[in-house]
Amino acid sequence: MIKKVQFGILFLIIIGSFYFFSQGLRINKKFFPDKNIGVELSNFSAPSIFNNEIMITKDSLKNKKFYIINIWASWCSPCREEHPYLMKLSREKLLKIIGINYKDKKNYAIKFLKKFGNPYSEIGIDKNGIVSIDLGSHGVPETILLSEEKIIIAKFVGPLNKNDYIKIIKIIKNNESIY
């Protein structure tokens, strides 16, 4: 009898920890409560992919309520994965998406956009990865959601997935209802 009780208790503990940990995994860890959240974006500048003479800087973020900076590359397969979400996001009226093309070749990048569509209103070239470091990025793909005041609201390391997409949409829609 005592044995059965012991067994039962241990069994429940194991199942319980399974439940808790899987819940823990479900908290989206990509949604980094990073130190940078709530901080204003630092300045950056990158030449535009379409015209070398134009520089994409922090000032390129204007006239919208929200901005997304997405760091991507044509060679990065997770970028392909997240691309459809970026395409969907590009239809949001309150949002402007700026791409930072990371350590890539120009013609590959343009081919990529021709094939999968271009969600970006502007694209800056980050040939040696320095711009991304300025943006506080860890690698590709990475997505930074900014407010009108260019304050970092959220940072997504790795490809955007459905949950991330919903999170972004929710933030934007909440704001719509306020205005």
Place this chain on the structure above:
Amino acid sequence: MIFGELGYYSLIFSILFSILLFFFIYQDYFIKDNKVSTKVYSFCFLQFFTIIISFFSLVFSFLLSDFSIVAVFENSHSSKPIFYKFSGTWGNHEGSLLLWVMVLSSFLFLFLLNSKKNPKKYRLLTIFFQNILVVGFLIFIIKTSNPFEKLIPIPKEGLGLNPILQDPALAIHPPILYVGYVGSSIIFSSALASMIVNFVSKIWAQSIKIWVLISWIFLTLGIMLGSIWAYYELGWGGFWFWDPVENVSLMPWFALTALLHSIIILARRNVFQSWTIILSIITFTLSMNGTFLVRSGILNSIHTFANDPERGIFILTFLIFLSLLSLVIFFAYQPQKKEDFFFNFTSKEMGIAINNWFMIFFLSAVLIGTIYPILLEIINGKKISVGPPYYNFILAPFLIPFLIIMTISTKVDWIRSNINQKKKELLFLLIFSFLFILIINYYSQKISIINLLIFFSSLFLIFGLSKDFFDFFKNKKKINLSQTVSHFGFGLLILSIAICGIFSKETDVNLKVGESIKLDNYELIFNDLSMKEDKNFKKIIGTFNLVDINGKTFHFSPELRIYNQPPIVTSEANIQTNFFKDKYIVMNNISGSDYYNIRFQEKPFMVWIWISGFLIGLGGFLSIALKRNSID
């Protein structure tokens, strides 16, 4: 470029061989003879061989900078020194798992070769359980973290290994720690097997003890190296941060140390069977738990490689499966008491039993400190961090009886009490340590009573064992050298940590070139700054002079390193070590100004922490080298 394919396909083959191995084990299990069939042998070998090939294919891909492989591209660079190309193999999630599986499989193979004296069914079952682990991890690798994943188009250059990982101590830290972690797998497998075939006995304990020792030595050294790396490389001047990832390596160590002691008793008498089995299971579960917590990204820490929930779910499910499996087996085949055995209150057994419980207490305290923040975040979304004050507060007081019992247990005999003979010696030690404390207290009155008692109890242990050494070298008395060395190391470790923790001094100032500042006992002068190019980084070297009261000058040159791939700035502390104290200077740039942030630290007895750590490990090594089967 062929290595990518070679590695991938031999990995696929190894899964195939492992699955076939299950079948041959099953077939052989019902054949009534005492020989394991050659088929089992050959498939164990094939599994081992294909995994080795796969691992070395990855190593060669790294050495040849084959950037068509994602893992190489993301973690290497053609201009990297060859040593770091090599260590880059396991400096990432995929490669480190391949290393993990390689160690698992090699332990399986080694066990098979070295267990010929044991019953056949027990050997087969051990291999069976170990093979479950191998297959589980192989599937995990192929499914979620294929190290040979291809990249098209092939990039010309890699992204580089994180510069803070470019350190000799850290390059060898993962493999050594892994041997420790994974070593406990064979103990786990054989514990399950021995329960089923009713083999939990003296003989089992004697045969498995060597595996416990090996993984314990490696785990000890692995933790040590990680700590050394943190001290020299992270530039915070600390060596243990109670970071969750450090804790997950410490928890199996507690369990393994308890196991090491209880298995020594089991190897002598048929007692503590269930307890030993439980510890074997706990040790491995904690090692797996460590992998889960680190790899799943459920913890945010410098050690986290990739945050991928899919990986987390897989390891978690596998871990839970193994826990349930061992739970069921434990309750179905719980080892029966073979002989009733009583030992005196003042015997080694009693001491070991009590300290086993202390170990479990330390383990639980660390476990709670690590897990509780995660649970809290899940329940109410709050983030808390459990830091050193919690651990110091909860662990320190219990170290005192722990050390005292440890001293007494090393002095008394097995079973029978001979405390009367030792009374004089212990009393003498007690008084001697007490006098020492009075002296310490006289010179610095600020020490709290708990810290004084820690000094006292660790000195008690150190003096006690010093007497044993004295007997050994002077009077040629027979002692257990390995036990004495390890426990002496432990006493020294606690003492040095306490001294270092209490008497450390730290100054934090901003200086620019040409300025100087007066400190308590020193004057610190910032002389010069210079630039230098190295193979894959630039460095800014600051030159400092430190003048003490007697006018003696020390030169320091801490560095800031600017790596080009990936572009990261790290600070290299300049540490000057002697037997009494470490002097530690680290500088950081303050952007947009000529000032540099300078941190100067004095850490007394720092080097003794490393020395004692290695002594602890050395004791284990001596125990194998001297081929002692028992501890007394």
